[in-house]
Amino acid sequence: MKTFAEFGLDAKVLQAITELGFEESTAIQDKAIPIALAGTDLIGQAQTGTGKTAAFGIPLINNIPTTEDRIVALIMTPTRELAIQVAEEIGKLSRFKGIRSLPIYGGQEIGRQIRALKKRPQIIIGTPGRLLDHINRKTIKLDDVQHVVLDEADEMLDMGFMEDITSILSLVPEQRQTMLFSATMPPNIQRLAQQFLKNPEHVSVIPKQVTAPTIDQAYIEVHERQKFDALSRLLDMESPELAIIFGRTKRRVDELSEALQKRGYSADGLHGDLSQNQRDNVMRKFRDGSIDVLVATDVAARGLDVSGVTHVINFDLPQDPESYVHRIGRTGRAGKEGTAWSFVTPRETDHLHFIEKVTRQRISKKPVPSIAEAIEGKQRITAERIIEIVQTDSFQEYKGIAIQLLEQYDSVNVLASAIKLITGEKKDVSIELTPEDPIRAKKRRPDVRSSGRRFTGSGYGGNRGGTGGGTGGGTGGSGSAPRGRSGYGSGSSSYGGNRGGSRDGYKPRGEGGRSYESRGENRGNSGGGDRRPKFSSDDFVNQ
Numbered sequence: 001m002k003t004f005a006e007f008g009l010d011a012k013v014l015q016a017i018t019e020l021g022f023e024e025s026t027a028i029q030d031k032a033i034p035i036a037l038a039g040t041d042l043i044g045q046a047q048t049g050t051g052k053t054a055a056f057g058i059p060l061i062n063n064i065p066t067t068e069d070r071i072v073a074l075i076m077t078p079t080r081e082l083a084i085q086v087a088e089e090i091g092k093l094s095r096f097k098g099i100r101s102l103p104i105y106g107g108q109e110i111g112r113q114i115r116a117l118k119k120r121p122q123i124i125i126g127t128p129g130r131l132l133d134h135i136n137r138k139t140i141k142l143d144d145v146q147h148v149v150l151d152e153a154d155e156m157l158d159m160g161f162m163e164d165i166t167s168i169l170s171l172v173p174e175q176r177q178t179m180l181f182s183a184t185m186p187p188n189i190q191r192l193a194q195q196f197l198k199n200p201e202h203v204s205v206i207p208k209q210v211t212a213p214t215i216d217q218a219y220i221e222v223h224e225r226q227k228f229d230a231l232s233r234l235l236d237m238e239s240p241e242l243a244i245i246f247g248r249t250k251r252r253v254d255e256l257s258e259a260l261q262k263r264g265y266s267a268d269g270l271h272g273d274l275s276q277n278q279r280d281n282v283m284r285k286f287r288d289g290s291i292d293v294l295v296a297t298d299v300a301a302r303g304l305d306v307s308g309v310t311h312v313i314n315f316d317l318p319q320d321p322e323s324y325v326h327r328i329g330r331t332g333r334a335g336k337e338g339t340a341w342s343f344v345t346p347r348e349t350d351h352l353h354f355i356e357k358v359t360r361q362r363i364s365k366k367p368v369p370s371i372a373e374a375i376e377g378k379q380r381i382t383a384e385r386i387i388e389i390v391q392t393d394s395f396q397e398y399k400g401i402a403i404q405l406l407e408q409y410d411s412v413n414v415l416a417s418a419i420k421l422i423t424g425e426k427k428d429v430s431i432e433l434t435p436e437d438p439i440r441a442k443k444r445r446p447d448v449r450s451s452g453r454r455f456t457g458s459g460y461g462g463n464r465g466g467t468g469g470g471t472g473g474g475t476g477g478s479g480s481a482p483r484g485r486s487g488y489g490s491g492s493s494s495y496g497g498n499r500g501g502s503r504d505g506y507k508p509r510g511e512g513g514r515s516y517e518s519r520g521e522n523r524g525n526s527g528g529g530d531r532r533p534k535f536s537s538d539d540f541v542n543q
């Protein structure tokens with residue numbers, strides 16, 4: 001790890017980095033920043049939560065002259081929330097240098113964006129649909145763009161943005177720097193790279209497993225109908241500071257967040273059918289801790305960085321190993337510890353093993369938490385809160401009544417009753433969720449098995465020579481040593497070709513006619529054979 005001063009950055013950029021509290025660069029930053037500063041094209045892969053945003057943000061901000069008054073850098077993200085978040089981080093990093101950046105995403109009033117564009121931002125962070133909308137209205141011109149970043153590039157492909165990205169990049173000068181970043185690089189990313197990048201350097205920091213080593217992973221085998229009770233026991237037992245619960249569909253998210261609220265949890269839902277205002281509100285409440293449980297579809301799986309997320313729970317198993325990696329990566333970020341739980345119905349165990357093999361990470365089986373464990377967890381938290389108050393000495397005005405009570409009653413009885421009162425009885429409401437079909441393990445096609453789908457340090461495509469091979473190794477976040485969980489041995493390395501080299505023809509999240517979140521949404525309005533108009537985006541609901 002280096003100090004940021006070693007990159008030869010502008011003093012004002014360094015000052016912003018210091019202000020953010022970054023002391024040392026992470027492994028991906030170490031490798032990517034010098035390459036990006038030199039203007040070279042780049043494919044960057046590193047585990048979730050290891051600072052990829054700053055890895056491309058710092059060089060961009062460093063290289064843009066303050067005198068510039070045209071859009072010279074374009075960052076694309078698959079979701080609106082991610083565009084907002086990346087724009088915030090870019091904003092913080094450019095604070096002292098005074099580079100102007102602006103998020104551009106669907107769902108926000110376009111007039112407001114047009115007004116903000118008049119302030120001549122140099123960096124635009126946007127979702128493809130709304131960007132095209134502005135391009136079409138001529139409120140955004142890309143003629144002067146010199147740097148392009150595709151954050152979560154594989155997800156943008158997966159969501160069907162290839163056409164939009166192609167349209168957008170056809171308007172950007174050929175003479176430019178293009179960078180792709182993601183924690184996962186499935187084989188189809190090659191097509192994107194070949195089309196849009198020139199002699200890219202591959203920078204990959206995936207030491208052993210693609211999942212961050214700071215995430216403790218477990219699963220519980222549970223029948224569909226028992227999932228909700230298992231969830232409330234798990235939440236009680238674990239008492240997460242902040243938790244994200246992933247559900248498979250929008251309906252699932254709605255039902256689940258409502259059910260959790262009924263049972264007395266402070267939860268809310270996020271998915272692409274909500275208005276942008278609702279989405280913003282939910283994210284704000286989650287970020288400031290006024291709710292502690294965020295229930296979401298895969299719209300929240302990528303890139304979101306909320307500090308204090310101690311738990312990720314896959315209420316429904318995700319369809320893709322990639323999605324699993326990104327979902328659980330919402331915890332255990334920047335070297336912090338996190339715990340990921342997955343609910344697996346008996347018919348889904350094969351699918352879980354598939355995820356284990358592709359991610360080369362064993363996921364340990366745990367029993368459904370017992371009622372006793374749930375109660376104990378809740379009591380423990382109450383006790384911790386009481387001790388916190390005792391230690392901060394902030395109870396003076398309650399002392400009088402305490403003394404009175406203790407004069408009349410036994411101290412243990414009084415305290416036990418108080419704990420009972422604070423812990424609260426679980427609201428005994430019966431909950432019925434609409435059952436979801438189990439995820440089916442995909443059919444394995446022997447012909448592509450050997451193509452070796454796995455996440456490796458060298459990114460997609462396996463054994464590339466040159467920079468890719470040499471750049472692996474090292475862990476992500478500073479101070480996050482792997483826990484020494486043994487991954488799968490080489491036996492697994494040839495596994496997983498069942499999706500083979502082409503994900504394109506494959507319909508992961510839409511199996512069985514059910515509309516899965518990220519695809520369903522982006523393509524939502526074009527459903528029923530009606531292609532959505534190419535240059536309009538206000539109806540994009542997912543971005």
Ligand SMILES: Nc1ncnc2c1ncn2[C@@H]1O[C@H](COP(=O)(O)OP(=O)(O)OP(=O)(O)O)[C@@H](O)[C@H]1O
Pocket residue numbers: 021022023024025026029046047048049050051052053054182183302303304305329330333334478
């Ligand atoms: N050098 C650093 N030192 C300490 N913290 C850092 C450093 N670089 C980035 N961070 C912080 O680490 C967190 C994760 O960073 P970021 O969101 O960029 O991760 P990522 O690699 O893009 O993850 P994902 O794959 O989930 O998108 C952020 O809160 C960021 O501010």
Ligand SMILES: [Mg+2]
Pocket residue numbers: 052053151303
């Ligand atoms: Mg990111």
